[in-house]
Amino acid sequence: KAGVTQTPRYLIKTRGQQVTLSCSPISGHRSVSWYQQTPGQGLQFLFEYFSETQRNKGNFPGRFSGRQFSNSRSEMNVSTLELGDSALYLCASSLGLAGAHEQYFGPGTRLTVT
């Protein structure tokens, strides 16, 4: 069974631009969660989608948004990029909602904002 895939793996953007990251979950998984990881900050939860609906949201500004498609693939968008948005963005999929099921993480997208 193929694992969680994320594209692109690396991205360099300029302040003020916007970016869209993509995540394809493991086949059969209906939940996709997104996390931001920076040195010293651990894994910060962004949001979780289940069956195309946002089920949980972390404490991030509205510049961070996401969506999930009927095939469970998910995208995350960050508008008006700031230098502080430079991070590794991880998505994770699970059979059911993240809090109750083992999560499988993708390799991440490393975003650098200059």
Next chain:
Amino acid sequence: GQSLEQPSEVTAVEGAIVQINCTYQTSGFYGLSWYQQHDGGAPTFLSYNALDGLEETGRFSSFLSRSDSYGYLLLQELQMKDSASYFCAASAAGNKLTFGGGTRVLVKP
């Protein structure tokens, strides 16, 4: 809100035993997970405790005490490949999953 505390770094030698503690303040708590992440890699699931007590999986064991809001991950017979970051994560009402800041384990020969 939710918060989890774990030590930032632990160093030990090969063959030793390491215990990584995790204390949590989580409303509606119902379980504690542990994940391992090697440098440059993705986090991978290690264990999940919903009930008090010890769960053993090979060289790794995880413990939970709900009354103390405390858990730990025990790494036995440490190997060089165990050098990684270890995260505890609390599951709570609303199916929210909150991660701790991670503990970096450095295994020395």
